[in-house]
Amino acid sequence: NTGNEWGTEEPLKEEVTGLAVNVDLQTDATLQVDISDALSERDKVKFTVHTKSTLPNFKQNEFSVVRQHEEFIWLHDSFVENEEYAGYIIPPAPPRPDFDASREKLQKLGEGEGSMTKEEFTKMKQELEAEYLAIFKKTVAMHEVFLCRVAAHPVLRKDMNFHVFLEYNQDLSVRGKNKREKMEDFFKNVVKSADGVLVAGVKDVDDFFEHEKTFLLEYHNRVKDASSKSDRMIRSHKSAADDINRIASTLYTLGTQDSTDVCKFFLKVSELFEKTRKIEARVAADEDLKLADLLKYYLRESQAAKDLLYRRGRALVDYENANKALDKARAKNKDVLQAETSQQVCCQKFEKISESAKQELIDFKTRRVAAFRKNLVELAELELKHAKGNLQLLQSCVGVLKGDT
Amino acid sequence: MQLDEEIEDKFELNISITNPEKVGDGMNAYMAYKVSTQTTLPMFRSKTFTVRRRFSDFLGLYEKLSDKHTLNGYIVPPPPEKSIMGMTKVKVGKEDNSSAEFVERRRAALERYLQRVVFHPSLLQDPDVRECVCVCALSGAGFLKMINRATDSLSKMTIKMNESDVWFEEKLQEVEAEDQQLRKLHIMVDSLVGHRKELSVNTGGFAKSVAMLGSSEDNTALSRALSQLAEVEDKMEQLHQEQAASDSFCFAELLADYIRLLGSVRASFDQRMKTWQRWQDAQNMLQKKRETEAKLLWANKPDKLQQAKDDITEWEAKVTQYERDFDRVSATVRKEVLRFEKEKARDFKKQIIKYLESLLQSQQQLIKYWEAFLPEAKAIA
Numbered sequence: 001n002t003g004n005e006w007g008t009e010e011p012l013k014e015e016v017t018g019l020a021v022n023v024d025l026q027t028d029a030t031l032q033v034d035i036s037d038a039l040s041e042r043d044k045v046k047f048t049v050h051t052k053s054t055l056p057n058f059k060q061n062e063f064s065v066v067r068q069h070e071e072f073i074w075l076h077d078s079f080v081e082n083e084e085y086a087g088y089i090i091p092p093a094p095p096r097p098d099f100d101a102s103r104e105k106l107q108k109l110g111e112g113e114g115s116m117t118k119e120e121f122t123k124m125k126q127e128l129e130a131e132y133l134a135i136f137k138k139t140v141a142m143h144e145v146f147l148c149r150v151a152a153h154p155v156l157r158k159d160m161n162f163h164v165f166l167e168y169n170q171d172l173s174v175r176g177k178n179k180r181e182k183m184e185d186f187f188k189n190v191v192k193s194a195d196g197v198l199v200a201g202v203k204d205v206d207d208f209f210e211h212e213k214t215f216l217l218e219y220h221n222r223v224k225d226a227s228s229k230s231d232r233m234i235r236s237h238k239s240a241a242d243d244i245n246r247i248a249s250t251l252y253t254l255g256t257q258d259s260t261d262v263c264k265f266f267l268k269v270s271e272l273f274e275k276t277r278k279i280e281a282r283v284a285a286d287e288d289l290k291l292a293d294l295l296k297y298y299l300r301e302s303q304a305a306k307d308l309l310y311r312r313g314r315a316l317v318d319y320e321n322a323n324k325a326l327d328k329a330r331a332k333n334k335d336v337l338q339a340e341t342s343q344q345v346c347c348q349k350f351e352k353i354s355e356s357a358k359q360e361l362i363d364f365k366t367r368r369v370a371a372f373r374k375n376l377v378e379l380a381e382l383e384l385k386h387a388k389g390n391l392q393l394l395q396s397c398v399g400v401l402k403g404d405t
Numbered sequence: 406m407q408l409d410e411e412i413e414d415k416f417e418l419n420i421s422i423t424n425p426e427k428v429g430d431g432m433n434a435y436m437a438y439k440v441s442t443q444t445t446l447p448m449f450r451s452k453t454f455t456v457r458r459r460f461s462d463f464l465g466l467y468e469k470l471s472d473k474h475t476l477n478g479y480i481v482p483p484p485p486e487k488s489i490m491g492m493t494k495v496k497v498g499k500e501d502n503s504s505a506e507f508v509e510r511r512r513a514a515l516e517r518y519l520q521r522v523v524f525h526p527s528l529l530q531d532p533d534v535r536e537c538v539c540v541c542a543l544s545g546a547g548f549l550k551m552i553n554r555a556t557d558s559l560s561k562m563t564i565k566m567n568e569s570d571v572w573f574e575e576k577l578q579e580v581e582a583e584d585q586q587l588r589k590l591h592i593m594v595d596s597l598v599g600h601r602k603e604l605s606v607n608t609g610g611f612a613k614s615v616a617m618l619g620s621s622e623d624n625t626a627l628s629r630a631l632s633q634l635a636e637v638e639d640k641m642e643q644l645h646q647e648q649a650a651s652d653s654f655c656f657a658e659l660l661a662d663y664i665r666l667l668g669s670v671r672a673s674f675d676q677r678m679k680t681w682q683r684w685q686d687a688q689n690m691l692q693k694k695r696e697t698e699a700k701l702l703w704a705n706k707p708d709k710l711q712q713a714k715d716d717i718t719e720w721e722a723k724v725t726q727y728e729r730d731f732d733r734v735s736a737t738v739r740k741e742v743l744r745f746e747k748e749k750a751r752d753f754k755k756q757i758i759k760y761l762e763s764l765l766q767s768q769q770q771l772i773k774y775w776e777a778f779l780p781e782a783k784a785i786a
Contacts, residue, residue: 215621215623218621219618219621219622222614222617222618222621223618225614225617225618226611226614226615226617226618229607229610229611229613229614230611230614232607232610232611233604233607233608233610233611235607236600236601236603236604236607237604239600239603239604240597240600240601240604243593243594243596243597243600244597246593246596247590247593247594247597250586250589250590250593251590253586254583254586254587254590257579257582257583257586258579260746260750261750262746262749262750262753262754265750265753265754265757266753269757269761272761276764365623365624368624368627369624369626369627369785369786372627372630372631372785373627373630373782373783373785373786376630376634376782376785377779377782377783379782380775380778380779380782381779383771383775384772384775384776384779387768387771387772387775388768388772390768391765391768391769391772394761394764394765394768395765397761398758398761398762398765401754401757401758401761402758
């Protein structure tokens with residue numbers, strides 16, 4: 001049994017069923033994927049990927065395997081590197097599970113144990129545990145969304161690597177990229193972005209793609225800004241809730257010093273603040289899930305859409321270069337057949353990408369609108385629920401306190 | 406209990422401090438406040454009157470009251486703290502939010518200070534108090550002394566008392582424990598104010614970014630919903646700002662007042678200990694004089710004997726007097742503490758209920774905003 005940060009014997013498990021899905025996906029019976037369980041160990045998270053399928057490719061109708069984050073990345077990267085999929089928006093990879101901040105807080109708590117009362121310590125520990133759990137749930141949700149997107153995609157769902165990922169019940173031995181590979185990746189990205197600027201500058205003949213390019217460039221930047229600002233806002237909210245928690249504790253201490261009227265008063269107010277701060281913390285958590293996560297997800301998806309446009313742009317450049325080469329070959333009357341073949345290949349590649357890209361971008365819009373609708377409605381409903389809860393608590397407390405005097 | 410309520414009912418003296426105005430320029434400038442009194446008490450010649458006072462006038466009043474009454478065991482309410490930083494900004498003419506906030510905070514604190522002073526039945530009788538509210542300005546600036554005298558004496562207090570009345574010992578411990586907790590609480594409330602202000606600013610930033618996102622969104626219904634969301638968040642920015650002000654003015658300031666007041670309470674306990682010490686010293690002196698007399702009798706020096714006898718008489722009288730003083734001061738301190746506790750209970754209840762009501766109103770506003778937004782979100786197609 002592996003221990004975890006909490007020093008307990010029980011590894012942190014989480015019952016995960018149908019979690020927050022930031023994309024509106026139609027799942028059908030032929031292939032359903034979800035993460036049915038997850039385990040947080042000292043330095044890794046183990047996801048139980050559960051598949052139900054009527055497809056003949058699989059040996060059974062229902063099966064599960066255990067996967068780690070690196071294996072998800074391997075799968076994502078294999079899509080990106082596959083030329084066949086150049087015309088699709090590759091579902092963005094889930095971010096690495098990051099418990100660093102939470103661990104740091106826990107460490108600080110441990111160091112400061114001597115300077116607080118037992119009650120305070122227990123309280124803060126519970127809060128940190130809740131925070132850890134929330135981060136855990138989120139990372140599970142993000143890994144699940146990735147798999148669901150793949151499973152819902154008419155072409156990607158048939159991918160061989162995907163099936164291996166789902167079915168092969170041994171370790172895929174996908175070790176994390178070593179240093180040299182990471183360096184190569186870095187340079188690949190640098191070249192890509194320089195290229196990207198070049199390609200983006202070329203005006204497209206096709207109105208649809210020209211509009212999409214302009215739209216996506218602006219949209220992506222604005223989503224990025226909104227995402228970071230929402231994070232900042234939610235962090236302040238959490239800090240305020242933490243303060244209210246501490247205030248409640250101190251009021252409690254004041255209230256227990258005596259049994260006079262004013263002490264009873266402090267106890268009641270302390271109790272109220274205990275309750276309202278729980279609600280405030282929930283508000284921050286819900287804003288995180290419905291707003292911040294939504295924006296983060298569309299940041300990644302809009303990047304994936306931009307990548308698609310870039311690939312199409314590259315194909316267009318290749319096509320145009322092949323055209324020029326063909327003209328030159330015809331002029332010199334040298335290697336014409338070769339140039340013709342090359343040009344035809346480029347043409348087909350470009351047209352194939354353009355055709356699927358158009359549909360992908362339309363689907364992206366549909367998904368985006370649906371996801372925003374779902375999350376904004378849920379956000380508003382939750383904000384109302386919490387505000388009403390808060391209001392009721394305050395009203396009843398004020399009523400009691402006024403009645404007492 | 407009964408008597409205090411009666412006093413409260415009969416209490417017709419309302420004081421308010423308003424209209425802070427900057428007088429002069431540069432480093433010699435100061436803020437003058439309008440002190441308005443409305444009363445039916447016979448000790449005043451008219452029913453309503455106003456004067457202009459500056460901060461140093463209030464400090465001067467405190468010093469005078471403290472000089473006269475602390476040694477009798479009275480709990481003299483302390484004035485708000487001096488703030489070189491805060492005032493410098495005002496003098497230099499920095500017209501920004503923080504200096505406006507500072508002036509408002511000071512105005513409210515001075516008002517509460519004066520209200521506490523006049524609410525104290527014994528202090529109200531003091532002519533200096535009357536002078537502060539209804540005659541020409543007291544000479545302020547020249548008499549400024551550096552630190553609150555009451556808390557000054559605290560640090561030098563090393564008297565170990567043989568406490569005959571355990572009530573005082575227990576009370577002092579309670580006061581010290583409470584002081585500790587209130588200071589802790591004040592720090593936390595200050596932290597809350599800071600985070601709420603931060604939340605307000607960050608919400609505003611978020612609102613703007615959502616508006617930008619909405620304007621680049623090409624689905625019309627979603628675009629509109631996003632700009633509505635931006636408006637909601639804009640309103641939340643305002644709400645958080647107001648809430649932070651409430652946190653500060655209703656809650657933090659209350660705590661700051663009582664931390665200062667507890668200082669005055671401890672001062673009155675110290676004063677009691679001083680009178681006890683004086684009584685003890687007198688007793689020791691009497692003992693010495695008696696020993697002197699005995700020595701003189703034994704050494705047979707009749708000429709100095711009369712002096713010795715006179716000394717004894719003198720010190721016997723002092724011992725009696727100082728014992729009476731100690732009893733009197735003890736009784737006053739006891740009465741004052743009970744009165745203080747009652748006032749504190751009332752103050753805290755009133756203020757905290759007011760604070761909770763402001764929280765309540767915030768939530769009601771919140772509900773309005775989100776209820777207006779929900780249909781917009783549902784309309785996305």
